[in-house]
């Protein structure tokens with residue numbers, strides 16, 4: 001009665017008491033047997049597809065607990081500035097993009113991924129720089145952290161940002177000594193420009209979902225938890241949800257999607273709830289997830305909200321994107337309607353504020369199993385760790401932040417607070433639940449890169465030697481757990497997926513080698529050979545060995 005049998009493998013079940021496992025049998029969309037090759041091979045019938053793993057690892061499919069699927073698909077259509085080592089390279093890249101794509105004058109050009117931390121002259125690109133690249137096009141380029149934007153003169157003109165522009169709450173319009181905008185916009189001020197992008201319709205959204213899904217499956221992701229409304233705008237929620245539901249109904253959604261509903265305006269949240277949406281609703285492939293909010297920025301952009309000033313900028317405490325009262329109102333509204341909450345907080349002041357709001361909300365609206373989440377939870381002093389532990393709040397972490405960030409963390413926060421940052425060993429030792437994600441497109445979406453970073457705390461070139469704060473390294477099993485069971489727990493689906501066990505969904509990934517037998521620095525070099533969702537092989541690497 002088996003449709004699919006994997007045998008001769010190293011089966012990493014992620015079960016608490018793993019049985020000796022070399023083979024897995026699948027019937028329909030479920031796992032029906034886990035055991036020894038000799039036993040399971042007898043389940044073979046005429047119609048059974050047999051997959052010889054030849055000693056390679058088979059794991060539960062990876063589940064990214066926080067990313068931006070549509071944001072990723074859109075970046076693929078933007079100027080990629082991730083590898084620029086200076087403002088002159090940014091100018092060159094924008095100029096080439098306009099020429100190669102024959103972008104007509106007056107059409108928007110968006111770029112993404114620059115990081116002045118990598119520049120020999122670490123200044124921000126300005127209006128004048130981008131005017132050199134494309135004076136006749138409105139140009140807007142977003143920093144790698146997604147919290148700082150540089151626009152050219154044409155873009156500022158279209159956004160109505162001039163000398164008379166007033167500072168805005170939760171954002172900043174940078175001006176020079178004469179009071180003229182430099183083109184640099186921070187946090188909420190970015191929306192003046194990003195809000196002018198051409199609107200997305202349902203068909204466009206569907207094609208973006210399909211192209212991103214194909215990329216994710218090739219990386220072994222069988223489930224993703226995605227905040228798309230931050231990319232498309234809350235007013236598009238009905239269109240986006242329709243797009244996913246129609247793809248699911250047509251059998252064209254190849255992986256499982258949990259939507260983190262970014263609704264930072266109480267009115268938007270009320271109408272979302274009014275349309276009947278609640279956490280956990282949906283089919284096997286598309287589900288409504290938690291309310292998602294954003295309270296601060298990033299460490300790299302020095303916009304993470306910190307309780308003591310930045311080490312290298314004594315007047316800077318970061319940016320508060322939502323005031324505490326607003327967070328209280330939104331989280332309270334969600335709790336009243338039995339919606340889970342997952343709030344972005346990076347700086348210690350933001351993390352503390354969110355945990356306090358969770359505690360007060362839990363007191364006012366008690367629920368048996370709310371599974372409150374803090375997305376990132378990057379800085380955590382001793383009292384913050386206590387709160388996570390006592391309040392049983394989940395931390396949604398991004399191990400890939402380490403290789404990108406560690407130099408800036410040391411520089412911006414100084415040694416004491418750097419030691420509090422990304423301290424995941426301490427989280428696990430206290431029994432705090434972690435879930436693994438990429439925050440893609442902020443970081444590469446490949447879970448193997450994140451697992452590599454969690455285990456080695458190094459970049460792929462082995463830097464820094466010995467790893468950054470190596471006492472916080474995770475064991476391989478722990479790192480795999482957070483990307484599978486840890487993420488499944490976040491969406492209340494730990495009994496449906498996240499491990500290889502009889503009765504669970506057959507969401508599986510086969511790697512090119514036995515991940516437990518290779519040197520940790522080689523983890524990120526492993527390839528994904530097969531991805532299986534609901535018992536269907538949805539990705540196969542070519543050529544197969």
Ligand SMILES: [Zn+2]
Nearest residue numbers: 066067227439
């Ligand atoms: Zn994010």
